Amino acid sequence: xxxxxxxxxxxxxxxxxxxxxxxxxxxxxxxxxxxxxxxxxxxxxxxxxxxxxxxxxxxxxxxxxxxxxxxxxxxxxxxxxxxxxxxxxxxxxxxxxxxxxxxxxxxxxxxxxxxxxxxxxxxxxxxxxxxxxxxxxxxxxxx
Amino acid sequence: xxxxxxxxxxxxxxxxxxxxxxxxxxxxxxxxxxxxxxxxxxxxxxxxxxxxxxxxxxxxxxxxxxxxxxxxxxxxxxxxxxxxxxxxxxxxxxxxxxxxxxxxxxxxxxxxxxxxxxxxxxxxxxxxxxxxxxxxxxxxxxxxxxxxxxxxxxxxxxxxxxxxxxxxxxxxxxxxxxxxxxxxxxxxxxxxxxxxxxxxxxxxxxxxxxxxxxxxxxxxxxxxxxxxxxxxxxxxxxxxxxxxxxxxxxxxxxxxxxxxxxxxxxxxxxxxxxxxxxxxxxxxxxxxxxxxxxxxxxxxxxxxxxxxxxxxxxxxxxxxxxxxxxxxxxxxxxxxxxxxxxxxxxxxxxxxxxxxxxxxxxxxxxxxxxxxxxxxxxxxxxxxxxxxxxxxxxxxxxxxxxxxxxxxxxxxxxxxxxxxxxxxxxxxxxxxxxxxxxxxxxxxxxxxxxxxxxxxxxxxxxxxxxxxxxxxxxxxxxxxxxxxxxxxxxxxxxxxxxxxxxxxxxxxxxxxxxxxxxxxxxxxxxxxxxxxxxxxxxxxxxxxxxxxxxxxxxxx
Ligand SMILES: Nc1ncnc2c1ncn2[C@@H]1O[C@H](COP(=O)(O)OP(=O)(O)O)[C@@H](O)[C@H]1O
Ligand SMILES: [Mg+2]
Numbered sequence: 001x002x003x004x005x006x007x008x009x010x011x012x013x014x015x016x017x018x019x020x021x022x023x024x025x026x027x028x029x030x031x032x033x034x035x036x037x038x039x040x041x042x043x044x045x046x047x048x049x050x051x052x053x054x055x056x057x058x059x060x061x062x063x064x065x066x067x068x069x070x071x072x073x074x075x076x077x078x079x080x081x082x083x084x085x086x087x088x089x090x091x092x093x094x095x096x097x098x099x100x101x102x103x104x105x106x107x108x109x110x111x112x113x114x115x116x117x118x119x120x121x122x123x124x125x126x127x128x129x130x131x132x133x134x135x136x137x138x139x140x141x142x143x
Numbered sequence: 144x145x146x147x148x149x150x151x152x153x154x155x156x157x158x159x160x161x162x163x164x165x166x167x168x169x170x171x172x173x174x175x176x177x178x179x180x181x182x183x184x185x186x187x188x189x190x191x192x193x194x195x196x197x198x199x200x201x202x203x204x205x206x207x208x209x210x211x212x213x214x215x216x217x218x219x220x221x222x223x224x225x226x227x228x229x230x231x232x233x234x235x236x237x238x239x240x241x242x243x244x245x246x247x248x249x250x251x252x253x254x255x256x257x258x259x260x261x262x263x264x265x266x267x268x269x270x271x272x273x274x275x276x277x278x279x280x281x282x283x284x285x286x287x288x289x290x291x292x293x294x295x296x297x298x299x300x301x302x303x304x305x306x307x308x309x310x311x312x313x314x315x316x317x318x319x320x321x322x323x324x325x326x327x328x329x330x331x332x333x334x335x336x337x338x339x340x341x342x343x344x345x346x347x348x349x350x351x352x353x354x355x356x357x358x359x360x361x362x363x364x365x366x367x368x369x370x371x372x373x374x375x376x377x378x379x380x381x382x383x384x385x386x387x388x389x390x391x392x393x394x395x396x397x398x399x400x401x402x403x404x405x406x407x408x409x410x411x412x413x414x415x416x417x418x419x420x421x422x423x424x425x426x427x428x429x430x431x432x433x434x435x436x437x438x439x440x441x442x443x444x445x446x447x448x449x450x451x452x453x454x455x456x457x458x459x460x461x462x463x464x465x466x467x468x469x470x471x472x473x474x475x476x477x478x479x480x481x482x483x484x485x486x487x488x489x490x491x492x493x494x495x496x497x498x499x500x501x502x503x504x505x506x507x508x509x510x511x512x513x514x515x516x517x518x519x520x521x522x523x524x525x526x527x528x529x530x531x532x533x534x535x536x537x538x539x540x541x542x543x544x545x546x547x548x549x550x551x552x553x554x555x556x557x558x559x560x561x562x563x564x565x566x567x568x569x570x571x572x573x574x575x576x577x578x579x580x581x582x583x584x585x586x587x588x589x590x591x592x593x594x595x596x597x598x599x600x601x602x603x604x605x606x607x608x609x610x611x612x613x614x615x616x617x618x619x620x621x622x623x624x625x626x627x628x629x630x631x632x633x634x635x636x637x638x639x640x641x642x643x644x645x646x647x648x649x650x651x652x653x654x655x656x657x658x659x660x661x662x663x664x665x666x667x668x669x670x671x672x673x674x675x676x677x678x679x680x681x682x683x684x685x686x687x688x689x690x691x692x693x694x695x696x697x698x699x
Contacts, residue, residue, distance in 0.1 A: 016461050022468040061457050090460035111464035114471030
């Protein structure tokens with residue numbers, strides 16, 4: 001139990017299975033993360049409720065519902081609102097990553113290397129913990 | 144016989160009313176008898192014996208003709224005629240003379256009498272005929288005189304100066320406008336003179352020469368000239384005159400003189416001037432339109448490039464992301480167990496990075512960009528860019544000549560972006576130059592006008608003539624650019640290089656960047672030597688104010 005919770009839980013939402021699978025493989029291989037793949041952006045919130053991730057990775061461009069809409073949904077949810085988000089984007093440039101539209105959100109360009117991604121994950125979680133006090137925002141909200 | 148007692152006033156319109164003034168009763172009777180004999184009803188005769196009575200009759204009745212004896216008790220000689228003619232200028236007069244005063248009778252004809260007849264030679268038929276002819280002739284004369292007067296007043300009422308000259312360039316006739324122009328009161332003061340009597344020698348010679356040309360067959364002389372002296376209109380503009388001279392010909396074609404017409408054409412000239420100006424305006428407008436159209440086309444291309452780029456980027460970057468992540472996964476697994484795979488994985492990674500760079504360039508190009516302006520040293524940027532391509536230079540054994548101005552002032556620009564431009568241009572030059580060729584990189588300041596003189600073209604609104612520019616030029620010794628390609632090299636995706644080597648985005652992106660700096664990027668063949676020359680020109684702002692960029696002007 002205790003060992004299990006020391007792994008950080010990452011929810012990755014991207015309509016492309018290839019990406020979610022590869023990120024899951026690469027991240028879990030490090031032994032520090034537990035990754036859950038969600039290929040349907042509409043289900044991101046409910047999946048977050050049940051999986052209770054420490055961080056959510058969102059693809060920006062997805063059919064049906066794009067990443068920023070998903071992020072708004074998450075940020076508007078009482079329980080999910082403090083979970084840090086990383087946007088993965090194919091088209092973002094340096095200029096755009098500077099204008100954060102919400103707190104606890106960072107952008108990472110595709111294709112990112114594993115170290116770049118891990119770096120982003122760690123920074124985001126650290127920043128979230130610093131502003132939220134404790135690590136697990138899900139405990140308070142869980143029934 | 145009492146004056147007036149024997150006046151027969153005919154009711155008939157057909158009869159000719161004759162006033163006979165004759166003091167000799169025998170002559171009077173004879174004439175009456177002759178006329179009666181010639182045509183019984185043809186003549187109505189009134190006879191008086193004194194001039195005063197004749198004048199009185201003319202005041203009271205209208206006569207078709209006056210038969211006038213020159214020697215009367217109250218008048219004699221030509222005077223007799225003159226007084227009658229004065230009283231009734233429109234009534235024809237036949238003078239009757241004796242043998243002794245035939246010379247005087249002759250003079251009356253000069254003074255306007257229709258005819259003179261010698262009393263001693265009269266016979267009935269000749270008399271009747273003479274009277275009828277005299278009346279006819281007189282009517283004809285009157286008609287002619289009427290027409291002459293009409294023509295005269297016609298040409299005098301014309302504003303143009305009209306004149307006729309004979310073959311010796313002597314004025315034969317002219318209208319009053321000519322007299323007025325030359326400062327005379329009457330046209331008679333001009334008739335008989337030549338231009339040599341009226342104008343300075345040189346001017347007269349010029350006129351004379353053109354008249355000689357007319358006389359020797361030139362169908363027309365036209366001369367437009369400014370009116371000297373009082374040559375300004377009330378609105379202050381120059382007045383103009385058109386002189387036309389055409390030959391006057393006999394029916395057989397022989398030239399016997401010329402007609403000249405001087406016409407003021409100031410208004411026409413002004414309209415012409417306005418037309419010329421309008422035309423120039425129109426041309427300019429047209430060119431501006433064309434330029435605007437080209438810009439629109441270019442902008443449209445950019446826009447579609449932007450749309451494509453975003454789509455392509457998304458489609459390509461996702462697979463690349465999978466590949467990179469997969470590589471990292473494999474690296475962590477394989478590098479421990481099978482170290483020999485490490486370099487292979489690295490090569491794959493490099494290949495992916497290259498693909499990513501291409502896509503990145505595309506995105507860069509399609510995006511509206513913002514400049515990060517900082518005071519920077521252009522020579523330093525050149526040095527930095529050169530150090531990045533040194534490897535490519537030496538690979539082809541190219542000689543690099545540098546001619547960088549030592550006193551180049553710093554200017555505000557986006558150093559990263561300008562470096563990108565320099566590298567693009569340098570790489571193009573290297574690609575174009577054969578092995579062992581030469582590259583020349585130079586920097587200097589010059590006036591916008593000098594740049595224009597050196598053959599570089601740019602939109603006139605880009606720089607003021609006196610603006611100081613920082614100019615960087617990159618010249619190569621390659622084959623240059625064909626005429627056909629010259630208009631396309633700045634088109635996105637235009638490339639003559641093999642797939643994988645050229646993207647066709649270097650020049651359009653570079654131009655966009657330089658234009659964002661308010662500058663000009665030009666690429667053309669060198670004038671007298673083989674190879675091409677790329678020119679970057681950016682205005683130097685000594686006051687250090689921000690460079691006016693496209694984004695600024697859009698906001699404004
Ligand atoms: N210095 C040069 N000499 C001759 N041709 C040139 C030079 N620079 C550019 N060009 C021509 O312009 C084309 C477009 O250049 P660019 O936009 O930089 O794209 P690319 O270099 O990828 O082809 C080149 O393919 C080449 O034909
Ligand atoms: Mg190029």
